[in-house]
Amino acid sequence: MPEANDPNSIQLTADGQLRHFLTTEGLPRELLTEILDTADSFVDMSQQQVKKVPLLRGKTVANLFFENSTRTLSTFELAAKRLSADVLNLNINTSSTKKGETLKDTLMTLEAMHADMFVVRHSDSGAAHFIAQHVTPNVAVINAGDGRHAHPTQAMLDMLTIRRHKGDFAPLKVAIVGDILHSRVARSQIHALRTLGANEIRVIAPKTLLPRHIEALGVKVYTEMAPGLRDVDVIMMLRLQKERMQSALLPSESEFYKLYGLNRDKLAYAKPDAVVMHPGPINRGVEIESEVADGPRSLILDQVTNGIAVRMAVMSKAMSGQLSQRGESDQEEQA
Amino acid sequence: MVSGTLSVDALLDKMARETRALISHRSLDDPLMIGIRTGGVWLAERLHQQLELSSPLGVMDISFYRDDFTQAGINPKVQPTQLPCPTEGRHIILVDDVIMTGRTIRAALNELFDYGRPASVSLITLLDLQRRELPIQADVIGGTLALGPDQVVKLNGPDPLSLTIRQRD
Numbered sequence: 293m294p295e296a297n298d299p300n301s302i303q304l305t306a307d308g309q310l311r312h313f314l315t316t317e318g319l320p321r322e323l324l325t326e327i328l329d330t331a332d333s334f335v336d337m338s339q340q341q342v343k344k345v346p347l348l349r350g351k352t353v354a355n356l357f358f359e360n361s362t363r364t365l366s367t368f369e370l371a372a373k374r375l376s377a378d379v380l381n382l383n384i385n386t387s388s389t390k391k392g393e394t395l396k397d398t399l400m401t402l403e404a405m406h407a408d409m410f411v412v413r414h415s416d417s418g419a420a421h422f423i424a425q426h427v428t429p430n431v432a433v434i435n436a437g438d439g440r441h442a443h444p445t446q447a448m449l450d451m452l453t454i455r456r457h458k459g460d461f462a463p464l465k466v467a468i469v470g471d472i473l474h475s476r477v478a479r480s481q482i483h484a485l486r487t488l489g490a491n492e493i494r495v496i497a498p499k500t501l502l503p504r505h506i507e508a509l510g511v512k513v514y515t516e517m518a519p520g521l522r523d524v525d526v527i528m529m530l531r532l533q534k535e536r537m538q539s540a541l542l543p544s545e546s547e548f549y550k551l552y553g554l555n556r557d558k559l560a561y562a563k564p565d566a567v568v569m570h571p572g573p574i575n576r577g578v579e580i581e582s583e584v585a586d587g588p589r590s591l592i593l594d595q596v597t598n599g600i601a602v603r604m605a606v607m608s609k610a611m612s613g614q615l616s617q618r619g620e621s622d623q624e625e626q627a
Numbered sequence: 628m629v630s631g632t633l634s635v636d637a638l639l640d641k642m643a644r645e646t647r648a649l650i651s652h653r654s655l656d657d658p659l660m661i662g663i664r665t666g667g668v669w670l671a672e673r674l675h676q677q678l679e680l681s682s683p684l685g686v687m688d689i690s691f692y693r694d695d696f697t698q699a700g701i702n703p704k705v706q707p708t709q710l711p712c713p714t715e716g717r718h719i720i721l722v723d724d725v726i727m728t729g730r731t732i733r734a735a736l737n738e739l740f741d742y743g744r745p746a747s748v749s750l751i752t753l754l755d756l757q758r759r760e761l762p763i764q765a766d767v768i769g770g771t772l773a774l775g776p777d778q779v780v781k782l783n784g785p786d787p788l789s790l791t792i793r794q795r796d
Contacts, residue, residue: 309700326703333688336707342741345691347701608691612700 302424304613311613312424312433313606315442316484324451324487327605331452334601337374347608348377354407355381356398356423357436358414363572364436364446367596368411371603380407396426403428409611410434417441417476430618432610434603440476445606446571447480449599451488453591454526456598457567461485465492467520467562468511469552470530470579473501473541477571478530482509496520498552500541517552521561529554529570529579545578555581559589567591633790635782638753638769639670643677645767646720646751650678655718655747661685663735664706666724669784670753674722683711687721692734708738715743724782726752726768729761754780754790 300318305311310323337343353372357365365381372379384398402410409432412420417439424433437443451461458464466485472478472495485493486509495506496514507513514520521527532548542548554568568580568590576582585592650658659682662671668686675684690705721735732750739745753769774780777795782788 330701330703330705333691333705333707336709337691339710340741341743344741346737347691347696608701612696615696615698616700 302421305617307616309613309616310606310609311617312420312435313444313610314420314424314433314435316444316447316480316487317442318483319487321487321489324448324484327448327602327609328452328455330605330609331448331598331601332456334374334604335452335456335598337601338597344374344376346376348372348375348408348611351377351408351611352406353377353379353409353411353607354402354405355379355411355436356384356402356413357382358384358412358419359437360385361413361437364413367599368434368436368445368603371600371607372409372411374600375604375608377409377607380405395423399423399427403431407431408614409607411436413437415439430614432607432614434606434610437476440474440479442480443476443571444480444484445599445603446477447484448606449595449602450481450528450569450571451484452598452602453569453595454567456594457591458525461488461490464490464526465494465524466490466526466528467494467496467514467524468528468530469496469517469520469554471501471532472497472506472530473503474533475530479509481528482511486510494520494524496552498542498548517554517558518561521558524562525566527554527559527562527566527568529568529574531571531573532575532579534575549578553577553579553581554584556583556587559584565589569595572596631792632783633792635670635753635769635788635790639673639677639788642670642751642753642767642769643674646674647678649749649766650720653718653747653749655720655749657682658718658720658749659685659710659712659714660720660722661687661710661739663721663723663731664688666753666782666784667722669782669788670724670751671722672785673788674751682717685710687735687738689731689734689738692738694730694734710742713743714739714745716746719745719748721748721750723750723752725754725756725780726750726763726765727756727758729759729763732763733761753782756780 303312303314355365355368369379411434412423413436419438420435435444468478493511495511570592574580574585660671660675660680662668671684686709688706688708690702749766751767752765755768755771779795781791
């Protein structure tokens with residue numbers, strides 16, 4: 293049954309518009325480029341005195357966070373508010389599940405409140421897909437990170453940051469460094485970079501933090517920084533989850549920092565104009581040296597700004613796809 | 628009105644003349660001209676040159692402000708609005724190709740006010756199709772056109788500029 297396994301059968305409308313955003317995997321290049329183009333316009337909106345557009349006026353966006361993430365939640369909240377939506381933040385860890393409410397009951401309750409969009413963060417891989425399959429047809433679902441599976445808006449804000457600094461993807465060599473094994477960010481980045489046509493994608497990690505058969509995704513694998521970073525244009529660091537230390541996948545933080553932490557010496561292996569990115573929050577002295585994180589080649593704060601714009605673009609596109617699917621679409625040009 | 632193609636040069640000359648008179652009559656000191664994407668930008672480029680305005684030309688994309696988002700969805704080709712200088716306290720001259728219902732101009736005004744409080748806003752359009760649904764009027768128009776119910780008009784450009792009137796598909 294190829295239909296059910298194809299993520300795009302649920303992500304796209306019959307005419308190829310986005311209606312849920314669950315993964316970057318398998319989305320066509322034109323659509324990813326449209327998301328980046330739309331996001332570019334939203335970045336420029338920050339010049340306005342009133343940083344708000346009326347695209348989602350009268351719509352209700354519910355942020356369903358089954359896993360804590362203050363940073364992702366706040367950028368989604370701000371993105372929805374800048375689109376003039378009404379926003380409901382639900383930290384479900386601390387409320388309904390403790391009272392024994394099932395996920396389906398929670399969804400039905402929210403649907404009864406006539407929410408138009410769910411932004412879902414969950415520690416289980418596939419949670420956003422599950423919700424997209426079970427919501428009523430009029431609700432758009434955005435994946436804000438599910439287990440080890442995907443974090444598509446993070447990947448797209450990284451793509452926007454790269455494109456705004458480097459222009460074209462075609463000549464770029466990009467290295468992704470750190471805990472590839474547990475990283476939903478890395479997976480989404482790899483899919484997006486491949487679709488957008490990056491020249492070369494490398495992953496750099498200790499063997500214990502590399503998934504098996506990662507080469508099948510079209511990446512070159514390195515276990516050392518010096519050869520891995522040679523001649524790269526973009527370095528994308530990953531966050532090291534502290535709990536991985538306890539699970540004996542890594543000897544110690546200081547050992548990891550010595551081998552894989554990005555400091556000025558290691559940065560010198562990359563191209564002289566290479567840029568450094570990190571999804572945040574950063575562990576200074578674990579993945580990255582402060583001088584590099586705060587240095588002139590760091591784009592970490594640009595990523596935060598671009599994250600709001602990308603989330604606005606994804607939300608307005610998914611809502612637009614949902615509305616066209618409702619049959620309210622009227623293609624006639626407004627004069 | 629029969630189908631066909633018209634040149635807009637004569638209309639542009641008339642618009643430039645009347646805009647010059649408007650600027651002097653209303654004492655619009657150092658006006659800031661803004662073209663509405665796409666046709667309005669092409670026209671604004673010509674007018675800006677003919678009138679020798681000193682402030683650089685602005686470009687506005689009103690896609691995010693349209694009132695038919697719930698019906699038509701987001702324009703996949705939306706581009707950034709580029710206003711070269713602050714609009715606060717300035718005399719703005721908006722330029723668009725066609726005014727019909729007035730809804731595009733309503734959206735443009737909303738967007739403009741999100742950038743600040745202009746001293747005044749004037750509107751110049753090439754054609755008035757006279758099917759207003761909102762109380763919005765142009766200050767200068769190239770001409771009026773009464774289209775049949777199945778006819779559409781389109782500005783082709785940027786060079787040369789011409790108007791095509793044809794039957795709706």
